[in-house]
Amino acid sequence: MPSHDFRKPRLFVDAPLESGATVTLARDQSNYLGNVLRLSAGDGILVFNGRDGEWQASITGRKRPDGLQVEGRTRPQDRLGEFAYVFAPLKHARLDYIVQKAVEMGVSSLQPVMTRFTQVSRVNSERMRANVIEAAEQCGILAIAEVAEPVTFDRFLARRKAERLLVFCDEAADVANPLSALARERPPGGIDILIGPEGGFAEEERAALLRQPNTLRLSLGPRILRADTAGVAALALVQAALGDWTADAAR
Numbered sequence: 001m002p003s004h005d006f007r008k009p010r011l012f013v014d015a016p017l018e019s020g021a022t023v024t025l026a027r028d029q030s031n032y033l034g035n036v037l038r039l040s041a042g043d044g045i046l047v048f049n050g051r052d053g054e055w056q057a058s059i060t061g062r063k064r065p066d067g068l069q070v071e072g073r074t075r076p077q078d079r080l081g082e083f084a085y086v087f088a089p090l091k092h093a094r095l096d097y098i099v100q101k102a103v104e105m106g107v108s109s110l111q112p113v114m115t116r117f118t119q120v121s122r123v124n125s126e127r128m129r130a131n132v133i134e135a136a137e138q139c140g141i142l143a144i145a146e147v148a149e150p151v152t153f154d155r156f157l158a159r160r161k162a163e164r165l166l167v168f169c170d171e172a173a174d175v176a177n178p179l180s181a182l183a184r185e186r187p188p189g190g191i192d193i194l195i196g197p198e199g200g201f202a203e204e205e206r207a208a209l210l211r212q213p214n215t216l217r218l219s220l221g222p223r224i225l226r227a228d229t230a231g232v233a234a235l236a237l238v239q240a241a242l243g244d245w246t247a248d249a250a251r
Contacts, residue, residue, distance in 0.1 A: 006140070008044060008045055008046045009033070009037055009039070009045045010045065010047070010048065010054075010137045010138070010140070011029060011032075011033070011045055011046070011047050011048075011137060012048060012049065012050070012136060012137055013025075013029075013047050013048075013049055013068070015049060016049070016051075016052065017049050017052040017070055017073075018052065018070065019071065019073070020069075020070065022067055023047070023070065024067050025065055025066055025067055025068065029065075030061075030064055030065050030066055033059060033065040034064045034065045039059055039065060040059065040061075040065065041059050041060055041061050041062065042058060042059065043058070043059050044056060044057070044058055044059075045057055045058075046074060047068060047070065048142050050136075050143055050144035051077060052073075053073050053074075053075050053076045053077040053142060054073065054074045054075040054142055055070050055071065055073050055074060056070075056071045057070045058071065075142065078142050078143060080106055080108035080143045080145065081106060081108060081190075081243055082108055082164075082190025082191065083107045083108055083190065083191050083235075083238065083239075083243065084108065084109045084110075084164075084190065084193065085102040085107040085109070085111070085193055085195075085231065085235065086111045086113055086156065086192050086193060087110070087111070087112060087113065087194070087195045087231060088113060088114070088115045088117075088120075088195065088196050088197035089112045089118060090119075090120065090198075090227055090228060091120055094228050095120075096127070097228055098227075098228045098231050098232075099128050099131040099132060100131050100135040101135075101228075101231065101232050102145070103132050103135035103139070103141065103145050104135055104139050105232070105235040105236065106141075106235075106239060106243065107145050107235065108143070108145055108146065109145055109146040110128065110132070110145055110148065111148045111151070111156065111192075112128075112148070112149075112150040112151075113150070113152070113156045114151070114152050114153060115153045115196055115197050115201065115202070115205060116153070116201075116205060117198070117202060119197060119198065119199075123150045125147055125149060125150075128147045129147045132144060132145050132147060153205055153208075154208075157208060160212075161189055161190075162212075162213045163188055163189035163214065164187065164190045164191060164192050164214065165185055165187035165189075165190070165191045165192070165214050165215075165216060166192045166194060166209070166214060166215045166216070167182070167191060167193045167194065167216050167218060167234065167238060168194040168195075168196075168201075168209050168215065169194070169195055169218050169219075169220050169233075169234050170196075170200075170201065170206065170209075170217050170218070170219065171200055171219075171220075171224055171225075173218060173219040175221060175222055178218045178219065178220065178237050179241050181216060181218060182218075182237060182238060182241035182242055185216060185241075185242065187214070187242070191238060191242065193231075193234050193235060193238055194209070195227055195230050195234060196227070197227060198227050218234070218237070220233050220234065
């Protein structure tokens, strides 16, 4: 990735971006730029929409920021790796945390899955998407991860593509070297990284996972990790072995 300017604020806008374009700010964006960041007309920010790359823009408006004047492109659009983070939803702040961390780790989509021991019955997809955008704004990410609607465990298995590698982390697996196990894989169709709920997978769920094609069952070590910790650990392992943390990916 080209060098990123971390000094300028970044803002996601759902509008086409090109040199000379004008963008009208939503009320919350105007409030954020004017009252939180204390910016005013003429100040420069970086904007992106997940499609057209990143652009330099200047704030317009009299009493408060109400628009943007797009100037020149600073970075071309890139794309995320084919990594889906599939997870049993957590409660409140811990869900916010894992969504933000998954985006920082480079996932292309987030799929909540309702397992037998999932403790959350409803998922706020709009809040998840807001967390995706906020993480992308703060971390220099150009592409926006997709937020899928929650599905049942059985429905997820029934409709997933068999050519994708399914990595599922299981506290009942024998402790072994997860990096070595991942390094032997060469998934042609992307990766689904599955993290279960705090209570773990039910026996029938574990059996169903082991019957899936192209499945890798991983241990995350001798300690029982919280689900949000397990998610970050698993994503780090996958990126280190098969993702854009590797020298091959950099080339």
